[in-house]
Amino acid sequence: MSRLVVISNRVAVPKADASGNQGGLAVALLSALREHGGIWFGWSGETTEQFTGEIHRTEGNGVTTATIDLEEQDLDEYYNGYANRTLWPLFHYRIDLTEFERDFAGGYSRVNKRFADTVMPLIDHDDLVWVHDYHLIPLGRELRDRGLKNRLGFFLHTPWPPARLLTSLPSHRKLVESLFAYDVVGFHTEDWLDSFRRYVVDILEGTIDEDGCAVVGDRRVHAIVAPIGIDTAEFEAAARSKEARFARDRMHMSSTGRSLIVGVDRLDYSKGLRERLLGYERFLANNPDRRALVYLLQIAPPSRATVDTYQEIRSDLDALSGRINGEYADIDWVPIRYVNQGYPRQELAGIYRAARIALVTPLRDGMNLVAKEYVAAQDPDDPGVLILSTFAGAAAQMKEAVLVNPYSAEDMADAIVKALEMPLAERKRRWESMIDGLRREDVFWWCRLFLDALEGKHAHEHA
Incomplete structure (x- = not known):
């Protein structure tokens, strides 16, 4: 050899x-x-x-x-x-x-x-x-x-x-x-x-x-x-680890019964973070009765901090998340938790498992392995819903995700509603199809x- x-x-x-x-x-x-x-x-x-x-x-x-x-x-x-x-x-x-x-x-x-x-x-x-x-x-x-x-x-x-x-x-x-x-x-x-x-x-x-x-x-x-x-078997195991269970329990305790929507991305203009926040804001505007029932955790560790474009992205997202929180937050609820740091894989796996919805909505992406990690981390008995950009390479393999146009705020808002209303049987059917593919093509x-x-x-x- x-x-x-x-x-x-x-x-x-x-x-x-x-x-x-x-x-x-x-x-x-x-x-x-x-x-x-x-x-x-x-x-x-x-x-x-x-x-x-x-x-x-x-x-x-x-x-x-x-x-x-x-x-x-x-x-x-x-x-x-x-x-x-x-x-x-x-x-x-x-x-x-x-x-x-x-x-x-x-x-x-x-x-x-x-x-x-x-x-x-x-x-x-x-x-x-x-x-x-x-x-x-x-x-x-x-x-x-x-x-x-x-x-x-x-x-x-x-x-x-x-x-x-x-x-x-x-x-x-x-x-x-x-x-x-x-x-x-x-x-x-x-x-x-x-x-x-x-x-x-x-x-x-x-x-x-x-x-x-x-x-x-x-x-x-x-x-x-x-x-x-991804290393599917390893990530499925990571989601069952002690560290993952602790992270999942921590998210459940801090959510006070609200559904978690998660996004995990490098701070990069290709990831569509501004468009994602605007889509989530449209959901909040269109669904006032659902506002306090959900929250978005956006994890976005900085990358390439010495490049001017990336500094501008961070400033823009800081301002946008602050504006949305200022407009929609209540005394006991903040619609967006925006975090500029990364987390170990086991901890991320626990966060993924705690999330009812993952927003993976890049404007253009070669693959996007976060989408695959989210699916691999799910509880088979109660899986969450992946909302995935049609412009991510992963969309070609993960057709059972809820596919969206990330440039359309209305499309993303509608997808969030669809995911929140999706029956357990449909969530399990979609998840089983995707996890089979991830296990086969790891x-x-x-x-x-x-x-x-x-x-x-x-x-x-x-x-």
């Missing part, structure tokens, strides 16, 4: 209690690394005055990690710049927030070259190499330029934008052509795969062959749909699906 080399912007250092405290992606990749042997390579999260390429190795639980420090300029231009102020908004269809700066593009190219220079000596001739996410799209081309002949895969964890948006990016053609250095490229949904194929056909004047491979000239890449899952299934494709016959040869 070939070793596996995973390359991503950040690295999850393995811990003895990883299954309980690390995200599903980290758990799956660490599991694959234990099975195949190999190494996980990426940025340490630390900066240095001058880049040296020094590798920090860690061995633990059968997994080797290797990380490098980057310069402050790298952090500013590659990570905060091109990755999070150019590609992230563009890939989430927010061209109005996309910043096109030549220095950003230069830093992005420089760091991808530094990754390639540093990781290349760590790769054995028969290793499988799996690159992750928008931070490292050009890395495959850089590795090929340095002589890499190995099987090489790339998975995009964000949406892939339509060609009409992507062409606004300077050097968009070079970025997309770099994907043809990979043998396999994976997307979460058919929509994102179709957007990639349309770009190949319309802009690169390529073709899609009978195997579903994108072909441009003599270059060929197998493009697949591989929707990521994060380990996703990992096997991609690695099987990477080891399969759909490769192009690199001379």
Whole structure:
């Protein structure tokens, strides 16, 4: 069996209690690394005055990690710049927030070259190499330029934008052509795969062959749909843990009989938090008899706090939640509890189980694993209702959720009423359908699906 080399912007250092405290992606990749042997390579999260390429190795639980420090300029231009102020908004269809700066593009190219220079000596001739996410799209081309002949895969964890948006990016053609250095490229949904194929056909004047491979000239890449899952069994167990029971009981005691509506999101404009609060406000306005029977707990830990756009989001949500509370609160009831901090997985599982409704309403999302975690945490005898944006990648798999248009306040208000009125039999039917899918197509299934494709016959040869 070939070793596996995973390359991503950040690295999850393995811990003895990883299954309980690390995200599903980290758990799956660490599991694959234990099975195949190999190494996980990426940025340490630390900066240095001058880049040296020094590798920090860690061995633990059968997994080797290797990380490098980057310069402050790298952090500013590659990570905060091109990755999070150019590609992230563009890939989430927010061209109005996309910043096109030549220095950003230069830093992005420089760091991808530094990754390639540093990781290349760590790769054995028969290793499988799996690159992750928008931070490292050009890395495959850089590795090929340095002589890499190995099987090489790339998975995009964000949406892939339509060609009409992507062409606004300077050097968009070079970025997309770099994907043809990979043998396999994976997307979460058919929509994102179709957007990639349309770009190949319309802009690169390529073709899609009978195997579903994108072909441009003599270059060929197998493009697949591989929707990521969660560690479903682990999260179901987490919801039954002592920590989860304590969190659930705490929520029940503080709710004084009211139905909890929960939202859990990074503080990011793609998550539709402003639109969610406006939809909830419309529910309050339209249903005065129900106001004091529910409350919304919105958990939104800050992210990318140094980027101006994210500071503006936080200020906007602070003001909006304060205004709604000021208008609708009573002496013994506040409609919104707005919390800017994160919680451990077991505690979150308990909060999910206590919630009658989850609002997962991003404006655009590659997948959204909160939706899957909420379903996995539910009590089979009395499950809650998932209200899910049609623009989340998860909507393609979770059709038994109450699907909504997050741009419509009326649509969200109506969905909340529907969820509150939903009979137990219907709640159980919807939940059983979704949990069956989550158990069948969990994060380990996703990992096997991609690695099987990477080891399969759909490769192009690199001379």
